[in-house]
Amino acid sequence: MGDKHLIELFNISKDYEGDAALININLYIKNGEFLTLLGPSGCGKTTMLRIIAGFVQPSSGRVLMDGKDVAKTPPYKRKVNTIFQKYALFPHLNVFDNVAFGLKIKKLPKEEISARVNSLLELVNLKGFEKRWIEQLSGGQQQRVAIARALVNEPEVLLLDEPLGALDLQLRKGMQVELKRMQQRLGITFIYVTHDQEEALTMSDTIVVLKDGIIQQIGTPQDIYNEPKNAFVADFIGESNILPGIMAHDYSVRFLGREFECVDAGFGTEQPVEVVVRPEDVDIIPISAVSKNAMEGIVKSVLFMGVHYEIQVVAYGFTWTVHTTDAVSAGETVGLELLPDAIHIMRPSL
Ligand SMILES: Nc1ncnc2c1ncn2[C@@H]1O[C@H](COP(=O)(O)OP(=O)(O)O)[C@@H](O)[C@H]1O
Ligand SMILES: [Mg+2]
Known part of the structure; x- marks a missing residue:
């Protein structure tokens, strides 16, 4: 080129x-x-x-x-x-x-x-x-x-x-x-x-x-x-979990009333942001393993997509879309882990 x-x-x-x-x-x-x-x-x-x-x-x-x-x-x-x-x-x-x-x-x-x-x-x-x-x-x-x-x-x-x-x-x-x-x-x-x-x-x-x-x-x-x-771009370009958050300070964001470590900086302190997490970046983990950057949720639905399952999990009032190869069933309580680089911080859309 x-x-x-x-x-x-x-x-x-x-x-x-x-x-x-x-x-x-x-x-x-x-x-x-x-x-x-x-x-x-x-x-x-x-x-x-x-x-x-x-x-x-x-x-x-x-x-x-x-x-x-x-x-x-x-x-x-x-x-x-x-x-x-x-x-x-x-x-x-x-x-x-x-x-x-x-x-x-x-x-x-x-x-x-x-x-x-x-x-x-x-x-x-x-x-x-x-x-x-x-x-x-x-x-x-x-x-x-x-x-x-x-x-x-x-x-x-x-x-x-x-x-x-x-x-x-x-x-x-x-x-x-x-x-x-x-x-x-x-x-x-x-x-x-x-x-x-x-x-x-x-x-x-x-x-x-x-x-x-x-x-x-x-x-x-x-x-x-x-x-x-x-x-807008995140949503248009692929399925995403998008929720409002507050950037507490560099590398730390709050959403759903909880604090998560992330890899983003430069958004200031206590600033409103949008948090975007791709469905394939949410990990299903055992409830016993839930600690930092993780939470418990209840599986609402499970859809087999051929290669993976698309599941909806309700955690702290938010319905997460998750793509996983783990077999879980509706009604089950599971752990959701969001590693720091799974969390994308954006300025709120205009
Ligand atoms: N010849 C035209 N006269 C009046 N309005 C038009 C004309 N062509 C496009 N528009 C308007 O301009 C906007 C952009 O249209 P367009 O370029 O066709 O979008 P896209 O190709 O992304 O669907 C739309 O709101 C459309 O209604
Ligand atoms: Mg056109």
Whole structure:
């Protein structure tokens, strides 16, 4: 991955008739990066993609590509290609001609068109489907035609707006792997939009978490998962136990009326904070072993999830979600241990 900033957004805001869709977005995208815009429906993901593509003008701020302001550059002259949420393939053209469309517009020689289309159809595993009509293809195959059609133009940057949203779970998983492989093989920069946190975590180099048009956090999947900056990110990016607490002093936090050792510092003394604990970071221990950083609770429910059990345990009035491989039963009293590094301290969300 290069360190060159291929695309930069400076103080980008967008209002639709006074309603803010994006607020003061600052972001850069590096050459060869797989960057994902992640957030719930309506948070501004598509708007951001359209501003980069040039289909929507920002209300304020600047978009730079290779260091140059592209405010006056129309979409077709930007070095980006877009795969929309609803991929509009041409129903009256076969697979080959759908992919060849852009190259024919450019009036490239027939042999070159043929060579490029064939090599792309091979890349997306559609060799032998050249003559098929679009309606004779499955959803996943249509999606791959759309990808081939975008890639055939050899864009430096590909913008993908929830490209796998219409596919069922199994197909989506397969396509995630294929897309990532293609991206790495071709060295194309991907700006990928999804509301699916798992998809974002497995595919991205960098994730940008958005809420209400505001960037909440930018980081690697590991950063975002392990060190969420606020409770919104923690909650959105995975299941979490989130509860209010008071940072007593460095490395010590109170919640549920009890004091716990933690690894966080710099929050001041006696300051309100939010405490986040992942379900897989709560350990079930024997009641007899309950001492520091642990408490007793009563198991409310047990759900077998295939690899682990998801259990709800009520302790000091709070219902904890716990992922464990230990078999326990509803009604049982158990110990819950939260080791210091299982406890994440955050400033309260705005
Ligand atoms: N063309 C438009 N006119 C008016 N409001 C819009 C338009 N496009 C998007 N919005 C609004 O902007 C906000 C962000 O929308 P969008 O970027 O589509 O979010 P996402 O893709 O994250 O679901 C939403 O409140 C949406 O209703
Ligand atoms: Mg959208």
